[in-house]
Amino acid sequence: MMQVKNQVKLEFSSIPENITLARVVVAAMLAGMDFTLPDLDDVKVAVSEAVSNAILHGYQNRPTGFVYLVFTVSPEGLEIVIEDYGRGIADIEKAMEPAFSTLPDRMGLGFVFMKSFMDLVEVDSQLGRGTRVRMFKYAFQTMQAVQ
Amino acid sequence: MRIMYCNPGIVEIGVFDGVLVVRLQGELDLGVSEGLRVRIDKELDRQRTKNLVFNFRDVKFIDSSGLGLVLGRYKKLAAQGGGVALTGTNSTIDRILELSGLFKIMRGYAGESEAIRALNGGGR
Numbered sequence: 001m002m003q004v005k006n007q008v009k010l011e012f013s014s015i016p017e018n019i020t021l022a023r024v025v026v027a028a029m030l031a032g033m034d035f036t037l038p039d040l041d042d043v044k045v046a047v048s049e050a051v052s053n054a055i056l057h058g059y060q061n062r063p064t065g066f067v068y069l070v071f072t073v074s075p076e077g078l079e080i081v082i083e084d085y086g087r088g089i090a091d092i093e094k095a096m097e098p099a100f101s102t103l104p105d106r107m108g109l110g111f112v113f114m115k116s117f118m119d120l121v122e123v124d125s126q127l128g129r130g131t132r133v134r135m136f137k138y139a140f141q142t143m144q145a146v147q
Numbered sequence: 148m149r150i151m152y153c154n155p156g157i158v159e160i161g162v163f164d165g166v167l168v169v170r171l172q173g174e175l176d177l178g179v180s181e182g183l184r185v186r187i188d189k190e191l192d193r194q195r196t197k198n199l200v201f202n203f204r205d206v207k208f209i210d211s212s213g214l215g216l217v218l219g220r221y222k223k224l225a226a227q228g229g230g231v232a233l234t235g236t237n238s239t240i241d242r243i244l245e246l247s248g249l250f251k252i253m254r255g256y257a258g259e260s261e262a263i264r265a266l267n268g269g270g271r
């Protein structure tokens with residue numbers, strides 16, 4: 001089991017204005033950790049993509065939905081879980097392909113960025129029930145000194 | 148009283164040598180990209196120009212929504228025989244532009260004047 005050093009849970013209405021909030025929270029949590037500045041930029045993009053997807057695709061821009069986030073810091077790094085109870089994804093593999101989008105004016109880059117900027121991305125989804133994205137970023141020093 | 152949340156995802160817009168120059172600011176995400184799109188498209192129609200420069204100097208953050216805005220303007224203008232050039236990108240934004248493939252269809256330039264000159268057919 002990972003040893004939790006810090007955990008923040010956040011839930012907010014599915015409105016685009018709250019995406020900034022999610023980025024600010026994760027940036028503040030990373031401030032004291034072994035991450036580089038580029039790492040911080042990576043994590044902010046990944047969070048922004050997952051929350052945008054929850055609002056735009058999950059809840060189809062309905063502001064009455066809620067987005068649930070859990071950020072967990074452990075000695076290994078940062079775990080991010082972002083969840084919605086929206087429409088769900090019909091074919092996860094297809095959805096994660098580069099340039100695939102179900103909206104005509106979108107680029108299909110969200111999952112591309114999540115996968116390139118995080119060390120691990122897992123997607124769980126059920127049609128009509130919702131979507132859960134779990135991501136992990138290893139801290140700069142993941143190796144524990146063996147005395 | 149109503150306090151409105153305000154993300155300064157906007158911009159200075161001007162026309163130089165027939166090219167619309169858009170100086171983007173702030174955090175270009177889902178929250179601001181639609182408003183920006185409307186504003187820029189209105190200006191493109193009003194100025195009747197088919198060339199556009201995006202200056203990223205004051206952009207603090209961009210994700211796929213912001214990139215969608217840039218690509219959308221490119222598609223619109225390319226269809227009219229115009230073009231889009233980029234300037235002012237830092238290493239973080241460069242990496243995202245690279246990864247998205249946008250750098251394959253739009254070029255980056257050292258400054259606004261270089262970008263404007265390139266869109267107007269190089270030289271002079």
Ligand SMILES: Nc1ncnc2c1ncn2[C@@H]1O[C@H](COP(=O)(O)OP(=O)(O)OP(=O)(O)O)[C@@H](O)[C@H]1O
Pocket residue numbers: 049053054055057058059084086087088089095096100101102103106107108109110111112131211212215
């Ligand atoms: N939370 C979600 N709920 C429902 N569908 C989703 C969710 N997240 C992603 N999807 C589906 O997966 C597709 C791909 O997502 P991705 O973020 O890669 O691209 P996009 O959002 O369509 O475009 P972009 O991220 O470039 O704006 C989406 O078009 C959508 O159909």
Ligand SMILES: [Mg+2]
Pocket residue numbers: 049052053109110111211
């Ligand atoms: Mg997306």
